[in-house]
Amino acid sequence: MLRPTRQTNQGNSAALPSKPIKTGPRVYEEIRRMAMDYRFKPNERINEVALAARLNVSRSPIREALQRLVTEELITFQTNRGFFCRGFDVDEIVNLSDVRAVLEERSVRLAIQRATDEELAALVDWWTLTMARADSFSSAELTARDEEFHIRIARLSGNPELARMLEGINTRIHFVRTIEVEKHRRLSTTYTEHSEIARAMVARDADRAARLMHDHIAISVADAMSTVREGLARIYIDVDQI
Amino acid sequence: MLRPTRQTNQGNSAALPSKPIKTGPRVYEEIRRMAMDYRFKPNERINEVALAARLNVSRSPIREALQRLVTEELITFQTNRGFFCRGFDVDEIVNLSDVRAVLEERSVRLAIQRATDEELAALVDWWTLTMARADSFSSAELTARDEEFHIRIARLSGNPELARMLEGINTRIHFVRTIEVEKHRRLSTTYTEHSEIARAMVARDADRAARLMHDHIAISVADAMSTVREGLARIYIDVDQI
DNA sequence: GTCGTTTCTATTGTCGACAATTCTGATTGG
DNA sequence: CCAATCAGAATTGTCGACAATAGAAACGAC
Numbered sequence: 001m002l003r004p005t006r007q008t009n010q011g012n013s014a015a016l017p018s019k020p021i022k023t024g025p026r027v028y029e030e031i032r033r034m035a036m037d038y039r040f041k042p043n044e045r046i047n048e049v050a051l052a053a054r055l056n057v058s059r060s061p062i063r064e065a066l067q068r069l070v071t072e073e074l075i076t077f078q079t080n081r082g083f084f085c086r087g088f089d090v091d092e093i094v095n096l097s098d099v100r101a102v103l104e105e106r107s108v109r110l111a112i113q114r115a116t117d118e119e120l121a122a123l124v125d126w127w128t129l130t131m132a133r134a135d136s137f138s139s140a141e142l143t144a145r146d147e148e149f150h151i152r153i154a155r156l157s158g159n160p161e162l163a164r165m166l167e168g169i170n171t172r173i174h175f176v177r178t179i180e181v182e183k184h185r186r187l188s189t190t191y192t193e194h195s196e197i198a199r200a201m202v203a204r205d206a207d208r209a210a211r212l213m214h215d216h217i218a219i220s221v222a223d224a225m226s227t228v229r230e231g232l233a234r235i236y237i238d239v240d241q242i
Numbered sequence: 243m244l245r246p247t248r249q250t251n252q253g254n255s256a257a258l259p260s261k262p263i264k265t266g267p268r269v270y271e272e273i274r275r276m277a278m279d280y281r282f283k284p285n286e287r288i289n290e291v292a293l294a295a296r297l298n299v300s301r302s303p304i305r306e307a308l309q310r311l312v313t314e315e316l317i318t319f320q321t322n323r324g325f326f327c328r329g330f331d332v333d334e335i336v337n338l339s340d341v342r343a344v345l346e347e348r349s350v351r352l353a354i355q356r357a358t359d360e361e362l363a364a365l366v367d368w369w370t371l372t373m374a375r376a377d378s379f380s381s382a383e384l385t386a387r388d389e390e391f392h393i394r395i396a397r398l399s400g401n402p403e404l405a406r407m408l409e410g411i412n413t414r415i416h417f418v419r420t421i422e423v424e425k426h427r428r429l430s431t432t433y434t435e436h437s438e439i440a441r442a443m444v445a446r447d448a449d450r451a452a453r454l455m456h457d458h459i460a461i462s463v464a465d466a467m468s469t470v471r472e473g474l475a476r477i478y479i480d481v482d483q484i
Numbered sequence: 485g486t487c488g489t490t491t492c493t494a495t496t497g498t499c500g501a502c503a504a505t506t507c508t509g510a511t512t513g514g
Numbered sequence: 515c516c517a518a519t520c521a522g523a524a525t526t527g528t529c530g531a532c533a534a535t536a537g538a539a540a541c542g543a544c
Binding site for chain 2: 068
Binding site: 266299 | 537
């Protein structure tokens, strides 16, 4: 007796065989983005069955993805009560910025010490080009470029652990950075800071580059509070487009 | 028709009702310790069913725990091939030490800036007492005290994110630290470094404390290589006691 | 004897089921 | 009107089942 074989690759009935994309990684990435963008409201309880239905999978891959996101600090967990969205508060942002500043300083110093002239020149060129096109970028795109600038330096440091930790911080502060990018867009002074950092790196001036980087990242508590205010407004107003 | 109700809290048939301990957290903690101590050999494939049988649970909690450990970098994962023990190599240890040095420097500086006199005095007293008892401690216990010293400072920094990241690094280098502790045990000079750091903190001498901390943590590539050699020997000889 | 192919076996990925626990809200007593 | 209590509903924790995939072994051609 033949039992009907389970429909493989469900839903993806388009002819193009580009790539099946395993559901596990896909689910993880999808939930990760939701958490990064606060598509869950702060401290909101996350319903596993609802999320599973929304993504057309069972609870198993959902739970595995959520567990991972717990250790990435994007999600909270209480035993027998389930998963919750992380909070959204000033202290965390200030503390993360402090750690980030230290790591990014180390990053530039190592990059200056280890990167080739060509690599540093490429960094300057790439950012110059990005700035020239800045007006044509959406805020999301500009945020991505901002993040990429810092990640490139972290990679040039030659220390993958450093880069990995910075990426972890980046995903956690992605949302606030989006807001900051829009704030600074009008001022437009801020993106010249990247150019200055890059030029100091080309000149192999480690102390100056580190100082510039620190000042670039350091955030006053007042600024953080204003950003959080703006962020909360977006979270509780903007997301009603479901 | 009654179906037999599933046996609750299996195995724990002892009369003492101290604490059931949920299997999920228990499994996670157990696997975590195994990974920390390299009870899995480097790059060894981890069989889910075997591990599940060993811990008397199904694969679900096993997989969830393993997923968490993946993002903690204690475990590796390849889709459709499963979970693997992390490698054990010099580069990673050197890179982690570099990051750790930076974070610990920041840690002492913040602690000096924020901790009360009482808290710092307590740190000194506790370590003095620990040193006095050092000879009665096993290497494992001594390693734990070493880790605790640094974690206490991280907590005094007042930045939980900093402390969390250092704890993450600590779990990854726990095994090599065990080896280093035994190495230094004969020299016995190394633990006076902790005292010096603590005294500099009491004196609120941030620059000196930071410098001492850096020198305490910094590790030469040669030292790392020798430690790795010793570690590999233990992993492939010692663990045959199953 | 070695390389490539095919068949068989072991392992992972995902699912649905059900017990244990928590949450909801209705009811009762003060 | 408020607090405590207690059913009933919703949700999580864990399990066993099975298909899809990877790995190993047997086979055969050269």
